Amino acid sequence: MLKPTRIFPSSNSPTLAGERLLEPILQTENLWKVYRQGKVEVPALRGVSIEIFPGEFVSIMGPSGCGKSTMLHVIGGLAQATSGRVLLDGNDLTTMSDSARTLLRRHKVGFVFQRFNLLPTLDAYHNITLAQHIHGNGFDPHRFQVVADLLGLSGRLKHKPSELSGGEQQRVALARAIVSEPKIVLADEPTGNLDTKSSEAVLGLLRQLNQDLGQTIVMITHNPEAAAYGHRVLHMRDGEVVDGSSVH
Amino acid sequence: MIRYMIVQNVLHRPLRTFITVLAVAVEVTLVIIVVGLTSGLLAESAKRIEGVGADIMVQPPSASVFMAFSGAPMPIAIADKLSQLEYVQAVAPVLLQFNSNGLEIIYGIDQESFLAVTGGFVFHEGHDLQGPNDILVDDVYARSKKIKLGQTLRLFDHDFHVVGIVEHGKGARLFVFLSTLQEMAGAHDKASVFFIKCDRTDHTPAVIDAIKQLLPRYEVRPLKDFISLMTSSNLPGLGAFINVMIGIAVVIGFLVIFLSMYTTIIERTREIGVLKSLGASKGYIVRIVLSETTLLCIGGAVAGVGLSYLMSAIFIKLFPTLTILITPLWVLRAGLIAIVGGLLGAAYPAWMASRKDPVEALAYE
Known part of the structure; x- marks a missing residue:
């Protein structure tokens, strides 16, 4: 068994309002995820231990197949870990049932995907409010307006995804991810399908969400320029975190 | 929200919606016309017997x-x-x-x-x-x-x-x-x-x-009660015939809805993954699928009632001696039969949708 890698934020890691928060919002301990392909076991995560603190914007970088998407799925509660622990806001995902993880995703996690993943039949407005509906607290017009204004969507809300540009679709997806005030936003290559200009806009918005709303963000990317938008970058290779550095 | 979503889903694939609604409508029409025709024939002949004007009928x-x-x-x-x-x-x-x-x-x-x-x-x-x-x-x-x-x-x-x-x-x-x-x-x-x-x-x-x-x-019957005696339940063969026809109608509705919702679920696999990533429970997804089915079945039932009246008018025009009795009770029953059959047909697709693995669903092309 490989030795687990344990990466902690450096001493000058960012904090909300300059105050050092000691409790991580997300913590993994010796996290393993092994896929079974026929009779062969393929480990996608090999003992990953990381900590993400509230208000951080962390990039995870690595080549294709290094396990970064798997990592995002496991820490977001979409997939069950094989062993180890994932603590999200104090809840251990690895001991949870499928329905408990569903509930946790609903209340604490916002996902942003490379392919936007908006529902094609709904307009932008309903794609965003869908998250509030599933969240169960009903429509919060104030929060909706804040989010729509912040992401510059006010004029595009009546449009369906097919009528929006890639950059606009990703902004709607961002709005959907944060409208229910999740503890953490997990972004899986959010600029992977965008041109340079739209990429910069989306990355700028992620940074703005982090700075203005204190939104904790974990972003996966294989692009170093995109990764540089985060406070720090975790490098992954072959299912392990090999280096964690602060860029700011 | 769910209502808006299912309406949008139904409008998104108009041909699929049309075919499904049409199939349910045919199912409903089949029930209404078969029952209407048999009970119409019975009621009509009963009315004629009453029209004889006698008070009593004596039979062997x-x-x-x-x-x-x-x-x-x-x-x-x-x-x-x-x-x-x-x-x-x-x-x-x-x-x-x-x-x-x-x-x-x-x-x-x-x-x-x-x-x-x-x-x-x-x-x-x-x-x-x-x-x-x-x-x-x-x-x-x-x-x-x-x-x-x-x-x-x-x-x-x-x-x-x-x-x-x-x-x-x-x-x-x-x-x-x-x-x-x-x-x-x-x-x-x-x-x-x-x-x-x-x-x-x-x-x-x-x-x-x-x-x-x-x-x-001897069988001695007052003719005043005659119409009430002329029902399909007094003729076992006819009751069985009606039941078989209803059974066939239900099977048609079941299969059409099953196939329609099954293909819909496969087509929307990634959307189901998205809903799951947003924290939608299994119950939420089942509710969406069954609500959509109910909407399609209600549409089909309404169209079916309209179609029944149309068919009945055409039949009567072609065969004036026929009587087709369309009663509110059977209109309601045919609608309920369509909805229940449809929901049964959608049960497996809904269950399948709710159990999809979110990671696999999100990766679906």
């Missing part, structure tokens, strides 16, 4: 209310005994013959007593029966078969001469002399039914009691 022991299926085993002499009973004003012996070619019942009547009980025919054209080969037809029959006064009508390999066209509603659509029909049927001095007219309607129960004493095992 354990005879069916569906007179077409009864034989003719009663000696006609019984009529004399019956007419001697107190309060009895008139007794009309009638021999029934079922014409399997035209699905029609022919009445062999003794003209004098039949007129006494019924109050007589209303003639559109022509006159009473006079010769042994004369026949009276009612206006509906004449219209649908394009029969003219004076023409020859061939029934049971026998040529009849149409001498009168009468108003419908006197038991049968075709009337010949009792003696002619007895000879043709080989049932000399026999009758299938006696229609009895009392001097006053409120004497009917007393006369019934008297007849039951006179003819203990």
Whole structure:
């Protein structure tokens, strides 16, 4: 068994309002995820231990197949870990049932995907409010307006995804991810399908969400320029975190 | 929100929606028309029997209310005994013959007593029966078969001469002399039914009691209740037939909805993954699938009711002797059958959708 890698934020890691928060919002301990392909076991995560603190914007970088998407799925509660622990806001995902993880995703996690993943039949407005509906607290017009204004969507809300540009679709997806005030936003290559200009806009918005709303963000990317938008970058290779550095 | 979502889903694939709604509509129409046709035929013939105007009907022991299926085993002499009973004003012996070619019942009547009980025919054209080969037809029959006064009508390999066209509603659509029909049927001095007219309607129960004493095992029925007796439940074969047709309709609805929702779920795999990533529970996803199914089925049921009225109008135009009885109860039942069948058909696709692995669903191309 490989030795687990344990990466902690450096001493000058960012904090909300300059105050050092000691409790991580997300913590993994010796996290393993092994896929079974026929009779062969393929480990996608090999003992990953990381900590993400509230208000951080962390990039995870690595080549294709290094396990970064798997990592995002496991820490977001979409997939069950094989062993180890994932603590999200104090809840251990690895001991949870499928329905408990569903509930946790609903209340604490916002996902942003490379392919936007908006529902094609709904307009932008309903794609965003869908998250509030599933969240169960009903429509919060104030929060909706804040989010729509912040992401510059006010004029595009009546449009369906097919009528929006890639950059606009990703902004709607961002709005959907944060409208229910999740503890953490997990972004899986959010600029992977965008041109340079739209990429910069989306990355700028992620940074703005982090700075203005204190939104904790974990972003996966294989692009170093995109990764540089985060406070720090975790490098992954072959299912392990090999280096964690602060860029700011 | 769910309502908005399912409406958008339904509008997103208009052809799929149209075909599904159409299939459910056909299912609903099948139920309504089959039931409407059978109960319409029964009600219509019951109404005609009532239209005879008699108060009591006497049939041989354990005879069916569906007179077409009864034989003719009663000696006609019984009529004399019956007419001697107190309060009895008139007794009309009638021999029934079922014409399997035209699905029609022919009445062999003794003209004098039949007129006494019924109050007589209303003639559109022509006159009473006079010769042994004369026949009276009612206006509906004449219209649908394009029969003219004076023409020859061939029934049971026998040529009849149409001498009168009468108003419908006197038991049968075709009337010949009792003696002619007895000879043709080989049932000399026999009758299938006696229609009895009392001097006053409120004497009917007393006369019934008297007849039951006179003819203990015979079927004696007041005609007032006749329509209520003419239901498919009194004819086991017909009830089974209706059930089979409903069963086929339900299977059609089940299969169409199953296939429609199954392919929809596969097409929307990634969307289901998105819903799951947003924290939608299994119940939420099942609710979406079943709500959409319900919407499609309600659409199909409404279209089906419309289609039923249209089909019924077309049928009646083509076959004027048919009666199709579309009742609110069966409209409601057919709608419920469609919805329940649809929900059963959607149950597996909904379950399949709710159990999808979110990571695999999100990676679906």
